[in-house]
Amino acid sequence: MSWTDERVETLKRMWAEGQSASQIAKELGGVTRNAVIGKVHRLGLSNRNEDGAADPAPEAKPEPKAAAPKPAPEPKAEPKPAPAAAAAPQPAPAEPEPATPAPAANNFNRRPIVPAGQPLPPQPSANEISPEALANVREVEKKARKLSLMDLTERTCKWPIGDPATDKFWFCGLPSAPGKPYCEAHVGVAFQPMSSRRDRRR
DNA sequence: CCCTGATTCGC
DNA sequence: GCGAATCAGG
Numbered sequence: 001m002s003w004t005d006e007r008v009e010t011l012k013r014m015w016a017e018g019q020s021a022s023q024i025a026k027e028l029g030g031v032t033r034n035a036v037i038g039k040v041h042r043l044g045l046s047n048r049n050e051d052g053a054a055d056p057a058p059e060a061k062p063e064p065k066a067a068a069p070k071p072a073p074e075p076k077a078e079p080k081p082a083p084a085a086a087a088a089p090q091p092a093p094a095e096p097e098p099a100t101p102a103p104a105a106n107n108f109n110r111r112p113i114v115p116a117g118q119p120l121p122p123q124p125s126a127n128e129i130s131p132e133a134l135a136n137v138r139e140v141e142k143k144a145r146k147l148s149l150m151d152l153t154e155r156t157c158k159w160p161i162g163d164p165a166t167d168k169f170w171f172c173g174l175p176s177a178p179g180k181p182y183c184e185a186h187v188g189v190a191f192q193p194m195s196s197r198r199d200r201r202r
Numbered sequence: 203c204c205c206t207g208a209t210t211c212g213c
Numbered sequence: 214g215c216g217a218a219t220c221a222g223g
Contacts, residue, residue, distance in 0.1 A: 020206065021206080037207060037208070153205070
């Protein structure tokens with residue numbers, strides 16, 4: 001694979017969008033993230049520093065996991081439902097397959113990338129979670145690995161526990177089922193089959 | 203352990 | 214110019 005104009009263009013665009021090198025590499029195909037980073041440096045766009053302003057902004061790495069406007073072969077960013085408390089959270093009342101909902105990202109970018117909508121609009125809470133599942137969740141919370149945001153990966157449970165306004169806040173962090181955002185127990189309460197009450201007739 | 207970008211250096 | 218290996222870090 002070589003850096004054709006088109007590929008370089010894609011690289012530039014995605015890099016400008018804040019995509020990570022690995023994401024870009026995946027999109028392009030045939031190259032590793034190292035190749036992408038190498039190219040980025042050679043192109044001289046390692047940082048989007050506009051010269052002149054010697055503005056020391058040492059701490060500024062939001063690591064935007066923004067959703068791509070156009071290319072979305074593999075949605076990476078997963079929205080973090082924020083159940084009010086550990087009490088009765090119902091992040092995703094789902095019916096079909098909530099594989100990867102909307103990219104409600106936490107993006108503090110300079111340029112508009114994400115419309116930034118409501119983080120958690122619909123909370124019908126018209127579900128009844130089985131007492132067993134709830135008890136299970138309670139139990140699981142005791143075993144939570146208490147991961148920080150940084151430690152979350154695609155295979156760690158992203159169920160929030162505690163009050164985000166305090167420092168008593170962390171994520172479950174237990175091993176999550178492949179492709180699922182939560183561990184077994186939390187998947188159970190997060191994705192309800194939608195019909196706690198089966199309509200008798202129609 | 204997962205990930206990120208940065209740098210080096212033989213090709 | 215290229216990118217794997219390595220480094221430094223969250």
